[in-house]
Amino acid sequence: MCSLEKRGNVWVLTLAGDDHQHRLNPTLIDSLASALSRLASHATPGSVLLTTAQGKFFSNGFDLAWARAASSPSAAYDRLQSLVDSFRPIVAALISLPMPTIAAVNGHASAAGFMLAFSHDYVLMRGDRGVLYMPEVDLGLPLPDYFTAVIRSKMKSPAVLRDLLLVGAKMTGAEAVKRGIVDSAHDSEESTVEAAMRLGEQLAGRKWVGEVYAEIRKSLYPVACNALGLTQKAIVSKI
């Protein structure tokens, strides 16, 4: 489950609930989808989204335990596929959200959990614990097309792509800053969220027009948009 509340100009979306790893299963994905769609309809110039989570995980990815609890291997595969399919609109909603977005990564973010964080415009991370990790190569799982499309759109260094996806390197906050994957690392969960709130208020002060902001973002990531089924909208320029 997740909660959405407004603090100042910043909408804070928090992953919470019984599963402290915040694994993405149909319940959490539905709850994210409705929070993001509520947000898109409430956007005003100066709105900002900040996404974080309770505890020492940001999100540990798709709920493979739930998928494996299916009656047969093929039913388990179908469950995993349904997670891949239902998470796509979450990433699409973030890439087309009409406001700046910030992830305050309070702990481990792996696989789809990493994708959730990385789909935000800015990623801040705690440096004292927690890693970013794409485990697919270790697990022998293929990457959904939109995962690689988003990553390739936003991550320009071949060496970083290799280490993240083809080596399965676990990156701490400090390493992730050095490699340009996150914007800054902070020494605790609280200071990460505080820094993200400060950034949020600063971006809110720019009072950007959400609709235009979303179109500019999309124009920077055409490969991601293509995989996510997002098309450019023409906006008549004010002049």
Next chain:
Amino acid sequence: MGCTLEKRGSVFVLTLTSESDEQHRLNPTLLSSLLAALTQVNSQATDASALVTTAQGRFFCNGFDFHWARAAADHQAARIRLRAMSNSLRPVLAALFSLPIPTVAAVSGHAAAAGAVLALAHDHVLMRGDRGVLYMPEVDLGITLPDYFAAVMREKVAAARDLVLAGRKVRAEEAVKMGIVRSAHDSAEGTVEAAMGLGEELAGRKWVGEAYVEVRKSLFPEVCDVLGLAPKSIVSKI
């Protein structure tokens, strides 16, 4: 008018001049003289030449001429003027991307919006560090980017988010750190001098123009695609 072209040594020097507008805003007059100058460079280029583009005064180029657009009879006519400028910059960029010689921008002052795109369309960008910024103001103005602006930003600027989506005003030193600008210099004169030195050095390599341009185009396929530049196959000498 609005620009001059001269040859100094091996280097063609294209200068945006200030007689009518010190901000060198891109209006139909300046755009057509830029295109004419680049066409002339293209026809006179040899394997031992290079281009340096710079500007007089404290602006490199402040983007499209919104004053001219807004001087139209009504909103609709203003939009048509803006679109006309956007359509006329396209062939200028296409000409830069298809020049068979190395290109260097000596950014002698502010380069904003279309002016920043013009600078970044060069192979090498040198910038004065004592004043002036690179700035993409579209997000602040609430306007989207023409497709070819976005393509240039995607393929030339690794930190496109900071420049385009955050509307950050980037000074030379920071632009060097971001990998957008090759070097920062302590005055406009110092920038042009360094650009001339680089131009002579690159001209001295005597690269085969026909191959040089195809290598450049192959590095920026999305830009070439939106500008309508197709790759040409060249029979390799081996």
